[in-house]
Amino acid sequence: MSATRLLVLGVVRGYGVAHGYLIGNDLMSWGAGEWANVKWGSIYHALKQLTKEGRLAAEEVPPARTDYRITAEGEREFQRLLRDALRRPETRPDMLGAGLALLPSLRRSDAVALLHERLAALESRRDAAREQVAEWADPPHVRELFGLWEHTADSGVAWTRGLLERLEGGAYPMAGERNSPGDPGSWPILKFE
Structure with missing residues (x-):
């Protein structure tokens, strides 16, 4: 992409x-x-x-x-x-x-559903990396790579949960909502005098 x-x-x-x-x-x-x-x-x-x-x-x-x-x-x-x-x-x-x-281009319910998909994928990645860390034997330093993947996915999980909480709590005007910058043609063109 x-x-x-x-x-x-x-x-x-x-x-x-x-x-x-x-x-x-x-x-x-x-x-x-x-x-x-x-x-x-x-x-x-x-x-x-x-x-x-x-x-x-x-x-x-x-x-x-x-x-x-x-x-x-x-x-x-x-x-x-x-x-x-x-x-x-x-x-x-x-x-x-x-x-x-471009997040406000989506309806709130769509953004939340997509982010739940992201959350599930990140949790799966984290869990798989955690298993690799636990099971890896030789060479031992490669375990650090799996640890990095686990940590990266885990921080992604935490961030995604936070964004979901904010969106579900009504943060940011989304498509179809009042004052949303997400509807086609809704952006004002700034004119410099």
């Missing part, structure tokens, strides 16, 4: 209509270059590829700008990527970061 694809689709979706510079400026201001390895070139590549695939529609705006809108196919791809980012623990944190940045 590509965090850049998810983020680009999410920003276009959020604004309703967005051009490359606006998308890039938002993502860079979020620090996505660090936590999702997003680069300006990868943003424009994603825009071209998503347009070629029919997930974005492009419109030339004189003198030299292209505006993008998400298509129905793009909305399906966005939902698939976002849901996978939240439900599947990955070794690299970029997809989870992208999923969290």
